[in-house]
Amino acid sequence: MHYFTPRRCAATSKIMYHDRAKAQQAADRSMVERDVLLWVYRCDYCGSWHLTSHEPGSYQRMRAVSRASKPHSRKRGYKPRRR
DSSP states (O other): OOOOOOOBOTTTOOBOBSSHHHHHHHHHHHHHHHOOOOEEEEOTTTSSEEEESSOTTHHHHHHHHHHHHSOOOSSTTOOOOOO
16 A cells, blocks of 8 residues: 655655645644644745744744843853852
8 A cells, every 4th residue: 555655845854735725724634633723834945835833923032032031151061150
């Protein structure tokens, strides 16, 4: 028996969808079958469409918050001295 193996993006390892409509159908199917909410986005690396569990725009907000939370040293294992 032959099983269909979907093509995957080389950069992200996510399933590649040819157009937005096919990706949206897969997202809707996952909501019905598994009760999982997924969003559709166009990949910057391969140009095809992928699914994500992160709300659109949430990744940029997470990165902005993590940068502003504390100063970061580039030196590995660095601990400032206590006085």
